[in-house]
Amino acid sequence: MGRSIIVVGAGLSGLVAAQVLQQHGNDVHVLENLDRVGGRIRTDLVDGFLLDHGFQVFLTAYEQASKTLDCDKLQLGSFESGALIYFSGKLHRVADPWRSPQHILATALASVGSIWDKLRIASFRRRVLQSSDQQLLKAKQTTAIEALRQEGFSEMIITRFFRPFFGGIFLEQDLKTASGRMDFVFRNFSRGTAALPQGGMQAIPIQLANRLRPGTIHFNKTVTAIESVESSRERSCATSVVLSDGSKLNCDTVIVATEQPAANKLLGVDGEVVAKSQSTTCLYFAVTDPPIREATLVLNGELEGPINNLCFPSFAQPSYAPLGQHLASVSIHGDFLAAPQEVLDATIGQLRKWFGPDVDRWRFLRSYRITHALPSQSLETLASSSNNQDSNCNTGLVRPGVYRCGDYCESASIEGAIRSGIAVAEEVLAGTSSCVA
Numbered sequence: 001m002g003r004s005i006i007v008v009g010a011g012l013s014g015l016v017a018a019q020v021l022q023q024h025g026n027d028v029h030v031l032e033n034l035d036r037v038g039g040r041i042r043t044d045l046v047d048g049f050l051l052d053h054g055f056q057v058f059l060t061a062y063e064q065a066s067k068t069l070d071c072d073k074l075q076l077g078s079f080e081s082g083a084l085i086y087f088s089g090k091l092h093r094v095a096d097p098w099r100s101p102q103h104i105l106a107t108a109l110a111s112v113g114s115i116w117d118k119l120r121i122a123s124f125r126r127r128v129l130q131s132s133d134q135q136l137l138k139a140k141q142t143t144a145i146e147a148l149r150q151e152g153f154s155e156m157i158i159t160r161f162f163r164p165f166f167g168g169i170f171l172e173q174d175l176k177t178a179s180g181r182m183d184f185v186f187r188n189f190s191r192g193t194a195a196l197p198q199g200g201m202q203a204i205p206i207q208l209a210n211r212l213r214p215g216t217i218h219f220n221k222t223v224t225a226i227e228s229v230e231s232s233r234e235r236s237c238a239t240s241v242v243l244s245d246g247s248k249l250n251c252d253t254v255i256v257a258t259e260q261p262a263a264n265k266l267l268g269v270d271g272e273v274v275a276k277s278q279s280t281t282c283l284y285f286a287v288t289d290p291p292i293r294e295a296t297l298v299l300n301g302e303l304e305g306p307i308n309n310l311c312f313p314s315f316a317q318p319s320y321a322p323l324g325q326h327l328a329s330v331s332i333h334g335d336f337l338a339a340p341q342e343v344l345d346a347t348i349g350q351l352r353k354w355f356g357p358d359v360d361r362w363r364f365l366r367s368y369r370i371t372h373a374l375p376s377q378s379l380e381t382l383a384s385s386s387n388n389q390d391s392n393c394n395t396g397l398v399r400p401g402v403y404r405c406g407d408y409c410e411s412a413s414i415e416g417a418i419r420s421g422i423a424v425a426e427e428v429l430a431g432t433s434s435c436v437a
């Protein structure tokens with residue numbers, strides 16, 4: 001057997017790292033705080049509806065994720081490209097003319113932006129398609145909002161389309177996210193579709209977990225500290241993981257694959273590296289007669305009300321609702337903070353304004369408030385990270401025998417988490433910090 005390796009966290013990055021390391025003959029154990037895998041990708045079955053913990057989609061253009069996962073087995077169901085945007089009392093369509101030619105006329109007439117804006121979208125798309133993900137993520141950056149202005153987009157299309165579209169992805173409306181993140185997302189939306197697995201988003205981590213040897217993942221195990229063990233004659237270094245019940249597990253290598261705030265605490269860089277989080281709330285309703293009978297994202301093109309975007313996932317993936325019913329998924333601005341009942345009332349009030357009194361027949365199923373949905377990817381946060389040696393996460397090595405990985409090390413996405421898991425496993429295999437004597 002190779003090295004003994006403990007992975008802390010059974011989210012995508014931890015599962016992928018564990019898989020690669022196990023395939024190379026190492027003795028790998030994954031310790032997970034919760035009672036199931038997936039981390040930020042979990043799905044509940046409620047009254048026959050599949051409810052993801054916050055609305056999210058798999059982009060079929062993700063290069064590394066598509067290679068790592070068996071996408072055929074996920075039986076993906078796709079959303080339409082483009083979006084419907086609510087403003088001035090009705091919905092306006094923005095279609096992707098290359099992939100939804102049937103909607104091109106509606107797009108041309110939509111008062112979402114000027115004809116120049118539409119031409120600029122085409123050149124924005126051309127530009128991002130000419131580069132790779134990594135080139136876009138590493139290019140010289142400004143904020144997303146500044147980049148859109150530099151591309152020449154009007155304030156009208158920024159308010160009506162880009163703010164709710166990218167704001168819904170980065171979970172922040174000011175678009176202070178680094179422009180390379182926006183380019184990465186736009187490239188992946190331009191090259192494929194947004195899709196949902198038949199088994200809900202959780203089918204993605206479950207597929208990865210099923211590739212690990214039985215007994216690899218240990219649930220309800222909370223790691224509270226990571227300690228170095230005195231070197232002995234047999235080993236040049238070794239590490240110990242402390243659990244919440246006080247027990248200790250020794251190993252050669254630890255990989256911290258938790259979300260960034262938990263990682264910073266475990267690695268002792270809390271305070272030195274500020275882990276800012278983007279939050280969101282998602283509300284689900286059972287609907288028998290949806291006002292929109294298509295798998296299209298609906299964006300709030302007005303700067304008012306709690307709703308950022310909504311959709312009916314069961315048109316993209318019928319397994320999300322029982323036969324004869326549909327699921328409505330409504331995502332709320334991350335900074336709309338209120339008591340759950342207040343959020344529900346304000347959301348229903350806005351839905352009623354958009355779709356009329358039929359909304360009163362929608363049955364509320366459940367809401368999810370996710371405090372750390374994404375790490376902040378603002379230009380400011382990324383710039384302060386790269387000035388700080390400890391937080392430069394493009395390398396997974398933190399100190400001898402201790403590594404980290406996670407979406408915050410790459411890009412806050414399924415693709416980024418998977419890439420990071422593979423990268424850290426390769427680094428451990430390369431033995432840059434071997435603890436073996």
Ligand SMILES: Cc1cc2nc3c(=O)[nH]c(=O)nc-3n(C[C@H](O)[C@H](O)[C@H](O)COP(=O)(O)OP(=O)(O)OC[C@H]3O[C@@H](n4cnc5c(N)ncnc54)[C@H](O)[C@@H]3O)c2cc1C
Nearest residue numbers: 009011012013033039040054056057223258406407413414
């Ligand atoms: C609402 C929402 C919408 C999103 N939308 C999209 C989208 O549309 N497309 C996209 O590509 N990405 C999206 N994402 C991002 C994507 O889900 C994440 O980037 C990815 O899942 C992160 O994986 P990870 O392995 O880095 O971390 P996590 O999934 O957070 O995994 C970390 C794991 O560590 C465990 N853990 C933490 N502390 C401890 C401890 N002390 N001891 C033991 N275990 C511990 C946690 O329980 C968790 O299981 C979204 C995320 C959210 C929440």
